Amino acid sequence: MCLIYFVFFLFFSIVSFLVSLNFMVSEYMVLFEYEVLTVNSCSIMMTILLDWMSLLFMSFVLFISSMVIYYSEEYMEGDVYINRFIMLVSMFVLSMMLLIISPNIISILLGWDGLGLVSYALVIYYQNVKSYNAGMITALTNRIGDVALLMAIAWMMNYGGFNYIFYVDVFKGSEEMTYVMWLVLLAALTKSAQIPFSSWLPAAMAAPTPVSSLVHSSTLVTAGVYLLIRFNFALSETMMFVLLFVGTMTMFMAGAGANFEFDLKKIIALSTLSQLGLMMGILALGEYKLAFFHLLTHALFKALLFMCAGCMIHNLGNCQDIRYMGGLVYQMPLTCCYFIISNLALCGIPFLAGFYSKDLILEVLSMRYINLFIYFIYYLSTGLTVCYTFRLIYYVLVGDFNYLSLNMISDKGFIMLKGMSGLILLVITGGSMLMWLMFPTPYFVCLPSLMKMLTLLVISMGAWLGFELSKFSLSYSLKSMMCMKTSLFFSNMWNMPYVSTFGVNYYPLLIGGEIYKIVDQGWSEYYGSQNIFFRMSRFSIFLQFLYYNNLKVFMLLTSMWLMYMYLYLFI
Structure with missing residues (x-):
């Protein structure tokens, strides 16, 4: 069954990519409309929009999904319900397809809700207390965005239709469109886990690793960014300002938190959060094409990064703590080679996929008339990205091996390696390929030589700092209670889980308990x-x-x- 879905998704990925090239060259767009229902002159249409952007994104999602499904055949072997797992993943991908090709806010809601529902089923797949808690916080946080979209649909009734593509640019600044856009912005912030809705994203790591690879690269978390890319023309200055602040704060918070984390999957999840903040920030500056460019390149190397992490976890008997790893480069050379390449692409090392988008984003930012705070946070967050990446490389590949002396760690998972090998070529060459396709007229970047070299300097400083700090191991942070509290504060994402879960749950549960004692078992029971x-x-x-x-x-x-x-x- 894995093989059938793999071939199906791969075939449609290639077709979608070729059609997107044709549409891009000829500047062509196709809009299909089918009337489902008409109520009081307000028609509900099923609409499909095919342009170069939706087709290109669709081809990337399908390609990554095909590789993840092929990879799952070995990763999930021994699972009695592997067919059910593959069906769930396929439903997840199809929900994303519906969201990508919809210029209609009602069909977007169908794909949006499909993603939320299937993600809940996948997060609780292992059926233990941790999975159930993670699934519940994921589902409930995403429900906020779903309700915001429902309210946006109600406001769209003012226009007599739900095809936002016709109204976004024309009615920009009108009262109704302002309300719709604030609601769409709220929906995007919940789905893409921006502050203050960030705590669900690391919690969703309870899902199987192939699901994490798919969710955190090209599907669930990128849905919010993609929605805002589609709605970008209607964003007012106030919305852009809010989005810029929230995006940069999320990027900094996730980058700082990843430097204090010891769970391999959680570090990569926080890395995803940091990159989402970067996309939201550059989108808020009006560069929606750059945000889309980084969305695609990030999907490639992040999917591979998760697949490599899954391979390591699989070999280490489901151990995810990086302190137990070390010296894996001697036992798993090919997996570690892929791991290093995808990590370097994440850092923005020249001529890998991540470099073309990240470097261009930072240079465009440097050319903009922007305040010092945003400029500083952007470069600092880039440095933190490199810092936690080299810390991860040190712990996993270079440091001492701290796992069981009797082990069977090797590169013997040939199906998993084949799945990862399908992505490695695009991780290396995908950035330059997309750059040539998406920007036939290149950006003219005119900066002083020191500002031009600032990105490389920040990367070098971050790499050195991450490597040096890792040598002290955990002992340096336990020497004083202050260091320990700081570490706990950052690794807990600025105590955000306490706000979003305990802060929301504690008092209602406490009041509920008191009411139960006083009313249900008290006067109400007595009388x-x-x-x-x-x-x-x-x-x-x-x-x-x-x-x-x-x-x-x-x-x-x-x-x-x-x-x-x-x-x-x-x-």
């Missing part, structure tokens, strides 16, 4: 069911007494009546 039961039981005991002693009672009542009559007659 309600329990009191009725006591009164009825007492009354029935009295009646029972009468029935058992009827002659004695009859004689007693007769004598009482005679006494009463006697008193009445003589008085």
Whole structure:
């Protein structure tokens, strides 16, 4: 079954890519419309938009999905329900397809809700307490975005239709479109896990690694960015300012947190969060094509990074703590080679996929008239990205091997290696290929030589700092309570999980418990069911007494009546 889906997705990925090239060259766009329902002159249409952007993104999603499904055949072997797993992944991908090709806000909601529902089923796949908690926080956080989209649909009724593509640019600045755009912005922030909705993204790591590879590269978390890319023309200055601030803060928070984390998958998840912040930030500056460019290149190297991490976790008996790893480069040379290449692409090392998008984003940012705070945070976050990447490389590949002395760690997973090999070529060459395709007229970057070299300097500084700090191992952060508290603060994402889960749950549960004691088991119980039961039981005991002693009672009542009559007659 894995092979059938692999071939199916790969075939459609190639077709979609070739068609997108044709559309790109001829500047062509196709819009299909099918009327589903008409209510009071407001028609609900099923619409499909095929342009170079949707087709190109679709080809990347399908290609990554095909490789992940092929990889899952070995990673999930031994699972009794592997066919059900593959079906869930396929439903997940198809929901994403529906979202990509929809210029209609109702069909977007169908794909959006499909992603939320299937992601819940995939996160709780291993069916333990941690998975259930993670699934619940994922589903409930995404429900905020779903409700925002439903409210946006209600506001779109003012235009008599739901095809936003016709209204976005024309009605920019109108009151209705302003409300719609704030709601769309809220939906995008929840789905792409921006502050303050970030805590669900690392929690979703409870899902199987192939799912993490798909979710955190090209599907679930990128849906919010893609939605804003489509709606970018209607963003007002205030919205852009809010989005820029939230995006940069998320990027910095995730980059700082990843430097204090020891869970391999969580580090890569925080890395995804950092890159999403980068995309949101550059999108807020009006460069939607650059955001889309980075979205595609990031999807490639992040999918491969997760697949390499999965291969390592698989070999280490499901151990995810990087402190147990080390020296894996000697036992898993090919996997580690892929791991290093995808990590370097993430850092923006020249001429790999990530370099073309990240370097261009930072240079365009340097050319913009922007305040010092945003400029500083962008470069600092880039340095932190390189810092945690080299820290990860040190712990996993260079440091001492701390796992069991008796082990079977090797590169023997040939199916997993083939799945990863399908991506490695694009991780190396995909950036330059996309650059030539998407920007036939290149950006003219005119910067002083020192500012031009600033990106390379920040990368070098980050790499050195990450490598040096890793040598101290964990002991340096445990020397003082202050260091330990700082480490805990950053690794807990600025205490955001406490705000989004405990902060939301604690008081309602506490109040619920008190109400249960006072009302349900207190006055309500005393005056309600329990009191009725006591009164009825007492009354029935009295009646029972009468029935058992009827002659004695009859004689007693007769004598009482005679006494009463006697008193009445003589008085």
